Amino acid sequence: MNTTAVASSEEPAIDAARTDADTALTELYAGHYARLVRLAVLLVREQGLAEDVVQDAFVAMHQRWQRIDQGTAPAYLAKSVVNRSRSALRHRSVVARNRPEPPPDAAPADTEVLASAHRAAVLDGLAALPTRQREVLVMRYYLDYSEREIANALGISQGAVKSHASRGAAALRQTLQEQR
Amino acid sequence: MNNDDDLRQLFADATSEIRPHGTLDDIRTRTKKVDPMARRWFLPSLAAAAATALVIGGAFWMTRGTDDTSSTNIATSPSDTPTKDLNALPEVALDVPVYFVGDIARGQRLFLDTVRVTTCDAPDCRLLAAVSAAVNGGSTDPDYTSPWPKDRAGASMVVNSDGDQILIDFEAGPNGEDLLTRKPSAMSVAAAELAIQQLVYTAQAAHGEKLPVRFQFDHADTPTLLGVATAEPLAAGSADDLLAPVQITNVVDGATVPAGKLTVKGMAAAFEANVSWEILVGGDAVIDSGFATAAECCTLSPYEFTTNIPLEGPGTYTLVVHDNDESGEGRPVNRDSKEIVVE
Numbered sequence: 193m194n195t196t197a198v199a200s201s202e203e204p205a206i207d208a209a210r211t212d213a214d215t216a217l218t219e220l221y222a223g224h225y226a227r228l229v230r231l232a233v234l235l236v237r238e239q240g241l242a243e244d245v246v247q248d249a250f251v252a253m254h255q256r257w258q259r260i261d262q263g264t265a266p267a268y269l270a271k272s273v274v275n276r277s278r279s280a281l282r283h284r285s286v287v288a289r290n291r292p293e294p295p296p297d298a299a300p301a302d303t304e305v306l307a308s309a310h311r312a313a314v315l316d317g318l319a320a321l322p323t324r325q326r327e328v329l330v331m332r333y334y335l336d337y338s339e340r341e342i343a344n345a346l347g348i349s350q351g352a353v354k355s356h357a358s359r360g361a362a363a364l365r366q367t368l369q370e371q372r
Numbered sequence: 373m374n375n376d377d378d379l380r381q382l383f384a385d386a387t388s389e390i391r392p393h394g395t396l397d398d399i400r401t402r403t404k405k406v407d408p409m410a411r412r413w414f415l416p417s418l419a420a421a422a423a424t425a426l427v428i429g430g431a432f433w434m435t436r437g438t439d440d441t442s443s444t445n446i447a448t449s450p451s452d453t454p455t456k457d458l459n460a461l462p463e464v465a466l467d468v469p470v471y472f473v474g475d476i477a478r479g480q481r482l483f484l485d486t487v488r489v490t491t492c493d494a495p496d497c498r499l500l501a502a503v504s505a506a507v508n509g510g511s512t513d514p515d516y517t518s519p520w521p522k523d524r525a526g527a528s529m530v531v532n533s534d535g536d537q538i539l540i541d542f543e544a545g546p547n548g549e550d551l552l553t554r555k556p557s558a559m560s561v562a563a564a565e566l567a568i569q570q571l572v573y574t575a576q577a578a579h580g581e582k583l584p585v586r587f588q589f590d591h592a593d594t595p596t597l598l599g600v601a602t603a604e605p606l607a608a609g610s611a612d613d614l615l616a617p618v619q620i621t622n623v624v625d626g627a628t629v630p631a632g633k634l635t636v637k638g639m640a641a642a643f644e645a646n647v648s649w650e651i652l653v654g655g656d657a658v659i660d661s662g663f664a665t666a667a668e669c670c671t672l673s674p675y676e677f678t679t680n681i682p683l684e685g686p687g688t689y690t691l692v693v694h695d696n697d698e699s700g701e702g703r704p705v706n707r708d709s710k711e712i713v714v715e
Binding site: 213214217218221222225226229230233234239243246247250251252254255256259260261264272275278279308310311314315318324329330332333334336340344347348351352355361364368 | 376379380382383384385386387388389390392393394396398399400402403475512514515517626652657687688690692694702704707709711713
């Protein structure tokens with residue numbers, strides 16, 4: 193226990209714990225950062241925001257390293273990214289109401305146009321879904337979680353997971369169909 | 373191709389061209405300079421910023437992250453006693469009550485949490501520690517956040533009580549900038565009001581007495597803070613309007629508990645006063661569940677239940693308490709959850 197707020201760095205226990213957390217951070221970053229950013233893009237649409245969400249999740253995990261089940265750190269990070277994405281979206285929707293529409297993205301090179309438009313359509317389709325449906329679809333088909341894993345991560349029943357998944361998938365397919 | 377594969381492929385394709393920015397160093401910058409105790413006071417981004425001092429009554433603390441002492445603030449408490457060196461102050465680890473913002477079924481409300489701080493053992497020290505944690509985010513619960521703007525780098529505050537009211541005085545930024553009196557554009561009016569009430573509730577709980585809370589900016593009364601009217605000292609708003617309808621209040625997230633009986637206490641405003649609870653293991657399976665009844669129906673009142681843990685040995689468990697969807701239409705429920713570690 194520190195006896196002063198100007199903490200001494202000569203606390204062996206704290207130093208050891210921090211080294212553990214630092215090592216874990218390095219490994220988890222190497223193994224999961226890119227995938228988690230892609231997960232967050234599916235959830236929040238915008239890459240910059242997705243990166244913020246994922247970095248916040250890593251910082252928070254590092255902070256809590258001694259208190260989490262370290263064997264399940266990747267799952268912990270994924271859950272944290274899903275939760276933080278939800279908060280970030282809520283926050284952003286308030287911002288969006290208060291500022292003008294951004295200009296459309298610059299057009300990519302011709303050969304890329306079709307593929308790029310299709311990718312954008314999937315992300316737009318996801319963004320248009322209710323939050324829960326989007327979360328369930330992304331956890332099911334991007335993270336490959338089982339219905340039970342999703343139910344536990346989101347704190348909802350398996351029945352609700354099933355219904356969100358089927359409604360979400362139908363709505364997403366419908367949107368993509370209309371754009372063809 | 374079955375439906376599942378089709379969606380898997382769509383999502384994989386949709387993200388295939390994404391080249392994530394942000395390096396490990398970006399994250400390290402936010403973690404390495406932060407002392408485990410100092411972290412309870414400041415967001416990492418704040419701790420890494422320029423010298424920051426917390427001022428209270430006649431004493432001040434310097435946080436880590438810098439050895440520059442040139443920006444020490446001078447207290448403006450009524451007594452205006454001279455500042456003392458930090459090392460001369462006896463310090464203790466204390467648990468202080470702090471309210472944070474979290475999601476409920478519809479919108480956001482305040483949740484009562486307990487935060488461990490190291491501070492001097494005096495009422496105003498506890499008060500400052502609690503309010504600082506509320507502003508800077510010091511909860512171990514990942515579901516709880518601080519709604520206060522994160523870009524107040526360098527800001528510090530004075531918090532104390534003269535017995536008639538509690539003073540919360542935010543100082544201007546290091547270059548005299550005002551980041552707090554107006555509502556940030558990213559914040560809704562409701563969120564700003566909740567942020568102000570978060571501090572009123574926290575200050576009153578930490579002080580142990582429901583005194584009016586007077587907000588100041590840079591040592592002077594301010595007509596608004598985050599755009600909320602603060603010209604007059606504020607009283608706490610209605611708990612049923614501001615506090616989350618289901619809360620666990622005697623277990624902190626990440627707490628280590630001995631094997632055996634665990635008594636869980638909290639507050640709930642639930643239909644017929646009923647809440648349900650579950651203990652999950654590995655985030656994966658319900659190993660115990662039950663119901664509890666709050667003292668009163670439909671208004672925030674205490675509940676309590678006892679569970680036997682663990683059934684499956686030492687490990688990490690999740691405790692969940694929630695109200696129930698009376699409509700049967702799959703509406704979201706109000707809930708609170710805590711990770712607990714059984715030794």
